[in-house]
Amino acid sequence: MATQEVKVFGVWESPYSKRVEIALKMKGVEYEYVEEDLSTKSSELLKYNPVHKKVPVFLHNGKPIVESLVILEYIDETWKSGTPILPEDPHERATSRFWANFVDDKLLPAAVKYLKSKGGEKAVNEEISELLSVLENELKGKKFFGGDSIGLIDIASNIIALWLDVIQEVVGVEVFTKEKHPKLFKWSEEYLNCSIIKETLPPRADLLAFWQSRVQAPAA
Known part of the structure; x- marks a missing residue:
């Protein structure tokens, strides 16, 4: 080639x-x-x-x-080599697209509101917690949203696995926890433990320092 x-x-x-x-x-x-x-x-x-x-x-x-x-x-x-990102079955492909868009259209705007309010608005916190629960139900006992391997929904949900966890530490209000979302929390651990994910995502400490500086900057 x-x-x-x-x-x-x-x-x-x-x-x-x-x-x-x-x-x-x-x-x-x-x-x-x-x-x-x-x-x-x-x-x-x-x-x-x-x-x-x-x-x-x-x-x-x-x-x-x-x-x-x-x-x-x-x-x-x-590129047909390597791990498929979307399933072959048309219905499963459409379902994957739906949930990937759910992350971008619903969860990400809620996360932005949560960050801007610095966790201080109960309604915003409840909204994002409910959205996480809806997404969690789609796991249906699977290791990943894509089954045994990472797929489109998993990759789209990057923000939950690392960014949301970091941001909630910065603002000091938890909306994503093992107690509230056990299946999604376990998924997050499995996802972050994959070799490709570990080598690609930024170090948590660096991301934490970045968001601490961003959140604290307006008050400085």
Whole structure:
């Protein structure tokens, strides 16, 4: 096979960027990673994502693709080697897309509200806890949402496994615990213990320091 140019433009603390890197590693695809500074966005980032001007941007042989869930599907369809990201069965594929979008459309906005309120709004805390319970029910006794191996929903749920845990430590109010969400908590431990995940996600201590500085900065 001819040499292919594969680039990922991202930022180290972004769960969206890490989704793409995890997918590429699952497929055994070599890629070049370009770290962006979103305070001074590069000309390449603005060129390849002129609409949203954000990461991740995925570049394959000079052709850009944006939006992390779209990129994950493209990677799965382009490289058939390695671990499948979406199931073959059409109904199961559609179900995977639904829950991945549930994470982005429901859970992530709730997490943003939780962060902005610094855990101080009971209604927000209850909302995110209920959404986590809804997602937890989709595990249905499986090790991962994808069954015995990591799939689309697992990768999309990066924010729960690491980012949410870090953020709740920063704000000092827990919404995701072993007691409230036992199956999802166990999933999180299994997910973070996978070799590809461990080598790709940022160190927890670094992410904790980053969010501590972000949350505390306005009060400084």
